[in-house]
Amino acid sequence: MNNIFAVAGVVIKELYRRKDFYVLFIVTILICLVMASVNIFNDAKIVRYLKEICLLLVWLSSLVIAITTTARQIPAERENRTLLPLLAKPLTRSQLIIGKFLGCWVACGLTLLCFYLFFGALSASREHQWPLLNYFQAATLHWFMLGIIVAMTLLGSLVFAAPSSNSTILFVIIGGILFVGRHLDQVALTLREPVRTIVYSIYFAIPHLELFDVRDLIIHNWPLIPWLYFSLALLYAVGYLAVFLTGACLVFRRKTVN
Amino acid sequence: MNSPRTFFLLLVALLVSCFGLAAHLEPQFQAWPGSRAKGDIFNVVLGDSRRLFANQFYVKADEYYHSGYYPTMFDDNAAFQTTHMAADTGAVNDKNHGDEHGFLGPTRNWIDAFGRHFFPDRHTHLDAGGPDDDLSGSDNVREILPWLKLSADLDPDNVQTYTVTAYWLRERMNNAAEADAVLHEGLRNCPDSYDILFELGRLYYESYHDPNRARNVWELGVRKWQKIYPTLDPEAQKDNRLIMEQLATHLAKLEEDAGNLPRAVEWFQAAQKVSLTPTLIQDQINRLKFKLGQELNPVLKPLY
Numbered sequence: 377m378n379n380i381f382a383v384a385g386v387v388i389k390e391l392y393r394r395k396d397f398y399v400l401f402i403v404t405i406l407i408c409l410v411m412a413s414v415n416i417f418n419d420a421k422i423v424r425y426l427k428e429i430c431l432l433l434v435w436l437s438s439l440v441i442a443i444t445t446t447a448r449q450i451p452a453e454r455e456n457r458t459l460l461p462l463l464a465k466p467l468t469r470s471q472l473i474i475g476k477f478l479g480c481w482v483a484c485g486l487t488l489l490c491f492y493l494f495f496g497a498l499s500a501s502r503e504h505q506w507p508l509l510n511y512f513q514a515a516t517l518h519w520f521m522l523g524i525i526v527a528m529t530l531l532g533s534l535v536f537a538a539p540s541s542n543s544t545i546l547f548v549i550i551g552g553i554l555f556v557g558r559h560l561d562q563v564a565l566t567l568r569e570p571v572r573t574i575v576y577s578i579y580f581a582i583p584h585l586e587l588f589d590v591r592d593l594i595i596h597n598w599p600l601i602p603w604l605y606f607s608l609a610l611l612y613a614v615g616y617l618a619v620f621l622t623g624a625c626l627v628f629r630r631k632t633v634n
Numbered sequence: 635m636n637s638p639r640t641f642f643l644l645l646v647a648l649l650v651s652c653f654g655l656a657a658h659l660e661p662q663f664q665a666w667p668g669s670r671a672k673g674d675i676f677n678v679v680l681g682d683s684r685r686l687f688a689n690q691f692y693v694k695a696d697e698y699y700h701s702g703y704y705p706t707m708f709d710d711n712a713a714f715q716t717t718h719m720a721a722d723t724g725a726v727n728d729k730n731h732g733d734e735h736g737f738l739g740p741t742r743n744w745i746d747a748f749g750r751h752f753f754p755d756r757h758t759h760l761d762a763g764g765p766d767d768d769l770s771g772s773d774n775v776r777e778i779l780p781w782l783k784l785s786a787d788l789d790p791d792n793v794q795t796y797t798v799t800a801y802w803l804r805e806r807m808n809n810a811a812e813a814d815a816v817l818h819e820g821l822r823n824c825p826d827s828y829d830i831l832f833e834l835g836r837l838y839y840e841s842y843h844d845p846n847r848a849r850n851v852w853e854l855g856v857r858k859w860q861k862i863y864p865t866l867d868p869e870a871q872k873d874n875r876l877i878m879e880q881l882a883t884h885l886a887k888l889e890e891d892a893g894n895l896p897r898a899v900e901w902f903q904a905a906q907k908v909s910l911t912p913t914l915i916q917d918q919i920n921r922l923k924f925k926l927g928q929e930l931n932p933v934l935k936p937l938y
Contacts, residue, residue: 416780417803417812424698425780517752558749559708561742584745587752592702598754598765605751 379467380475387479388486391445397487400437404491407433408498423502424595430498431591434491435518441487442522443546446480446529447539450628459633470625477530477621484522488515513601514594520613521588525550527620528583534627553585583616680788688789695719695781695798701764702754705737713737718759719778720794723801725832725880727873761806775806786819796820797833810841826862831855832881845888852885856904875908882908883915895926 391397408430416422453459463469492515500506529546536542556563560582564575587609590601601609680687696717697704705711712732721728735757741747758764760775779799786795797820800813814837820830831851839848859878866874882905889898899922906915 414780416783417807417809417816419776419779419807419809422776422780424777558746559706561746562708580745584749587749590752592753596698596701596754596765598701601751605748608748609752 379465379471380478383467383472383475384479384482387445387449387476388483390479391441391483391487394445396441396444397490400440401487401490401494404430404433404437405494408494412498412502421502423499426502427495427499427595428591430495431594434488434495435589435591437491438484438488438518438522439525439547439550442480442484442525443529443543443550444539445483446476446526447533447543447546449476449480449530450533451539454633463633469628473530473625473628474621477526477624480526480530481519481523484526485519488519488522507597509600510594513606514590517588517590517606517609517613520610520617521585523617524583524585524613524620527617527624531620531624531627534624534631550585553582554589557582557584557586583613588613684788685792688785688792688795691781691785691788692792692795693717695778695785698778698781699760699775700754701758701760703757710737710739717798719775719802720798722759722761723798725797725801725829725877726794727876761802773806775802778802786816790823793820793824793827793829796824797829800833800837804837804841810837813837813841826858828855828858828862828881829877831858832877832884835881835884839884839888845892849885849888852881852888855881856885875910878908879905883918886918890922895922898922899926 408426411429412426450459453462462472467475492511496506496511525546528549529542532542532546533539536545557579560575560579564572564579567575592598593601677684696714696719699717699719705714710732713730713734714737715729715731716726718730718734720726721730738750738755741750754765756765758767760777761772763771764774779802782795782799785792786799789795796816800816800820803809803813803816814834817830817834817837820827821834824830832855835848835852835855838844838851856878859874859881863871863874863878882901886898886901886905889895889901899919902915902919902922906912906919909915
């Protein structure tokens with residue numbers, strides 16, 4: 377486990393040395409503050425539009441950070457020729473993959489913490505309430521979804537040639553799942569065989585990332601998600617995360633590293 | 635080798651010529667009919683496509699009115715043909731049918747059933763308290779206003795945006811001054827709109843308690859309607875009958891409150907001509923005629 381934590385620690389240090397997070401965080405703050413300064417019929421209590429914009433920026437920023445940070449992990453090690461010396465140490469290939477995953481996931485968690493603290497402060501400044509449990513549920517679901525994405529990206533970085541192609545393909549896939557994933561079964565019903573069966577199979581096979589998008593519940597102050605379903609969603613995420621990580625370990629085990 | 639002074643003078647000459655050229659071209663550019671710099675920022679950036687975005691934001695306001703419970707393009711949206719926030723103002727032809735509570739239908743599979751716990755899954759209206767069903771929170775309807783304002787900025791010719799905004803500002807926010815400003819802005823952009831005049835009359839009558847201004851505005855609305863109605867196609871005529879009915883019944887109510895019963899009967903009769911429920915209006919006419927008869931007859935005293 378120490379080897380895994382050591383690799384993860386290096387990844388986290390890399391994230392806070394890079395400027396990606398700071399730029400996205402400052403841009404989010406600036407856009408939200410500009411939007412908050414807009415006068416809408418002299419009513420200072422209007423807040424939901426602001427929450428929506430802020431959460432949208434948080435989601436976009438977190439996706440960008442998760443995918444771009446993870447996509448360059450293994451290719452960068454290979455380009456810098458540090459992969460072989462790293463594996464020459466008492467470190468297995470699976471430990472390296474799990475360490476990279478853990479580092480990226482924890483780094484995403486830290487950035488989410490900053491983003492959600494800002495979001496909480498922004499909405500509290502207008503709503504004068506702090507629904508901590510709702511925010512906890514939203515942030516945790518968001519973080520676990522990022523876990524799936526990090527694992528997917530790590531697998532992609534071993535399959536695709538360059539970090540850029542990996543990032544682009546993943547942005548398209550993740551965007552597709554978030555926008556139409558929930559309705560893919562309805563789309564399948566309008567198609568002819570055998571495309572219908574293929575689309576229907578895709579519907580059941582893909583990780584339904586849209587389950588973790590509870591922004592509407594937060595924006596419109598809906599009650600808490602029942603804890604049973606919340607826990608099941610986390611289990612669902614852990615399942616997919618394990619599948620992609622295992623896939624990444626298996627692919628990396630057979631991959632030439634020089 | 636040139637001296638720095640030469641470079642400096644060249645730079646100054648360049649700046650002067652730039653300034654002169656800009657000063658020469660600017661008035662020509664302003665006078666040019668194809669200039670896009672005159673309009674607002676949305677007009678410059680989006681052109682005519684801004685109307686598309688305006689409609690999107692108008693629907694977004696209705697989504698907020700439902701606290702996020704809203705059909706997507708994949709769901710059955712028969713019950714959302716007319717936005718509910720507009721239908722609830724009472725001044726719009728409601729074309730909705732079907733089940734507004736269960737547009738999601740029965741669960742299709744385990745993923746669908748499980749997923750319904752993670753987004754709003756109950757039909758509520760913000761003016762009725764939203765997800766909390768707390769009627770004291772009906773002023774939360776304010777949350778639809780930013781999207782309506784944005785929609786009005788993008789498409790200043792959409793009359794419904796002004797009337798809906800003004801209605802909710804007046805009705806739930808008790809902000810008659812802002813509602814007044816919105817309606818006057820609407821009138822500046824759409825001077826022939828009888829819908830805006832109707833809403834303005836309601837503002838004068840119900841919020842400012844000024845029947846004279848309300849009467850003037852509503853009568854102007856009726857005149858505009860009478861002028862425009864014959865030019866509309868049959869489908870649009872069908873849609874525009876409701877607003878005439880509303881104008882006429884409100885004028886009838888105003889005249890009745892003012893004690894001018896014969897005029898009230900006339901307005902009810904005008905409303906009856908365009909109403910989908912003429913028998914209900916006939917009941918009102920009969921009631922007024924009876925009242926009128928009572929006033930004209932001498933008071934009968936019992937003999938014993």
